[in-house]
Amino acid sequence: MADGTATRSGLLDTARRAAESVADPEMPMLTLADLGVLRGVDLAGDGTVTATITPTYSGCPAMAAMRDDLVARLRDHGFPAVRVRVSLHPAWSSDWITPRGRRALAEHGLSAPGPAPHRGGPVPLTLLPVRRDLACPRCGARDTEPVSEFGPTACTALYRCASCLEPFQHVKEV
Incomplete structure (x- = not known):
């Protein structure tokens, strides 16, 4: 070389x-x-x-x-x-968050997104709350409930854990 x-x-x-x-x-x-x-x-x-x-x-x-x-x-x-x-193409997907990034989110009390929906096509717009099966990033319980589809940023939703009663943000799947 x-x-x-x-x-x-x-x-x-x-x-x-x-x-x-x-x-x-x-x-x-x-x-x-x-x-x-x-x-x-x-x-x-x-x-x-x-x-x-x-x-x-x-x-x-x-x-x-x-x-x-x-x-x-x-x-x-x-x-x-x-x-x-x-660059707008291909469009960003929450699937692109690295494993290190997902761990960092959990370590800071945020729920990492699951697999992105509707791969290969547009994500349908809905005005209804999105149903997600989430685990609390603090205690791991799956008994969570939505508080608001919008958190401090447009990329997050607010949830509350029914077990430990702690609120948390969930990074939305896109």
Whole structure:
């Protein structure tokens, strides 16, 4: 391998590690990589780093913060030219949350999503509450009840455990 190729490979690895370490602004126990929104990191011949992200949903208000945090982190790691590209295809799925990310959610008292519904087609819009069979992230009991389909973020729903009486957030399946 030529020396320039080795250097480029090392720079790309540094850029990837830096981008993969950026925390999600709404759920800071997760990195963008853990959440599955960081889709790729590329290094152009002129040294420009392009990070590609996919929003959890099209109206996600955290996208600007994700972009700004990625740019700042990559610049802090010595990459002055940074571009963040948004990719909408394929659409993000909660199935992309890594096992490490799912553990981090549970460790912080959030219920991780189950398998995404309706793979291969659109998710039907319904105004009725979504029935989920959840385990409480605190005590493990399955006797849970919905409080609200909307939590502090649009990506979460609020539940309460009937056994330990603790409220918890559930990250929605998409």
